[in-house]
Amino acid sequence: VLDQIWLDAGNFLVDFNYANASSVSPPVLRLAKKDSFESVVMDHLRMNGAYWGLTTLDLLGKLDAVDKEDVISWVMQCQHESGGFAGNIGHDPHILYTLSAVQVLALFEKLDMLDIDKVSNYISGLQNEDGSFSGDVWGEVDTRFSYIAVCCLSILHRLDKIDVDKAVNYIVSCKNLDGGFGCTPGGESHAGQIFCCVGALAITGALHHVDKDLLGWWLCERQVKSGGLNGRPEKLPDVCYSWWVLSSLIMIDRVHWISKEKLVKFILDCQDLENGGISDRPDDAVDVFHTYFGVAGLSLLEYPGLKAIDPAYALPIDVVNRIFFGK
Numbered sequence: 001v002l003d004q005i006w007l008d009a010g011n012f013l014v015d016f017n018y019a020n021a022s023s024v025s026p027p028v029l030r031l032a033k034k035d036s037f038e039s040v041v042m043d044h045l046r047m048n049g050a051y052w053g054l055t056t057l058d059l060l061g062k063l064d065a066v067d068k069e070d071v072i073s074w075v076m077q078c079q080h081e082s083g084g085f086a087g088n089i090g091h092d093p094h095i096l097y098t099l100s101a102v103q104v105l106a107l108f109e110k111l112d113m114l115d116i117d118k119v120s121n122y123i124s125g126l127q128n129e130d131g132s133f134s135g136d137v138w139g140e141v142d143t144r145f146s147y148i149a150v151c152c153l154s155i156l157h158r159l160d161k162i163d164v165d166k167a168v169n170y171i172v173s174c175k176n177l178d179g180g181f182g183c184t185p186g187g188e189s190h191a192g193q194i195f196c197c198v199g200a201l202a203i204t205g206a207l208h209h210v211d212k213d214l215l216g217w218w219l220c221e222r223q224v225k226s227g228g229l230n231g232r233p234e235k236l237p238d239v240c241y242s243w244w245v246l247s248s249l250i251m252i253d254r255v256h257w258i259s260k261e262k263l264v265k266f267i268l269d270c271q272d273l274e275n276g277g278i279s280d281r282p283d284d285a286v287d288v289f290h291t292y293f294g295v296a297g298l299s300l301l302e303y304p305g306l307k308a309i310d311p312a313y314a315l316p317i318d319v320v321n322r323i324f325f326g327k
């Protein structure tokens, strides 16, 4: 069933024209073959793939295309005795997969399947003395893990289990003179890390640590001639930055500094018009990661026919409202 989800999400077309969007039908979901090269090589990342694919389906209003019980049963089998989740059954737990598992359960309104204290103890146990977070028992530290810890504990209503002030201070120590953030103190600014740091600061109510004009300028300079966004200066544009850059711009209220129309066109130009799915840039092979971030980017751009997505939690807004307001 997971191969099916994987491919269902990779193989659809957002096959309507932006200019005439109101007069055409919603995106079409295309089903496809199992056992693709992609589904085999990504085996260890299956939990992330499930989150990307299922969130894409939900944004398209097609979450009922999968068997909810099968997915939930598989997710629960990926939980380790430590409380963390692995990328697939029998693999080692990591904070990266733990957030994806929690997000998938949230999509299906099944957070009550979790032993919340067990999962949140796993995450709080990864906080280090300086406020940073390790990804797992092996100890790699990265602001990606700070975001994941904060996002996941917030979804579980357990932010009180960590030292939030220290977590914020660590993120601030990764801020650079260009206004951006890196993976550790002194690390080069990169749009992916900026999403993580800005997202964690947004969730903890600490966005006052961001110089919004300076960072907004750096982020809007990521838009290149084709309309696509790159992740840092001199790099090629890539559809996934439609998420990392755009969500950050929205969180700091500077999204009007880029051309939305040109970015929509770039994302649509990355579709495989025959078989569905979205690639990193025009004419490359599609994959579920870029399909998700393309659709999520279109959602942030208020593209018609898609559910709205929350830029900090990376979940549909109706799911976030259900978590925090019970509706």
Ligand code: GRG
Pocket (backbone or CB within 6 Å): 096, 144, 147, 148, 191, 192, 193, 195, 196, 230, 231, 232, 235, 236, 238, 240, 244, 313, 314
């Ligand atoms: C819930 C959306 C969500 C995320 C969870 C894992 C994570 C938190 C965030 C990852 C942030 C990140 C570092 C994204 C960047 C991914 C990426 C495209 C890396 C490629 O970097 P390079 O240097 O590519 O290979 P460029 O584009 O710079 O050439």
Ligand code: ZN
Pocket (backbone or CB within 6 Å): 238, 239, 240, 241, 280, 290
């Ligand atoms: Zn990419």
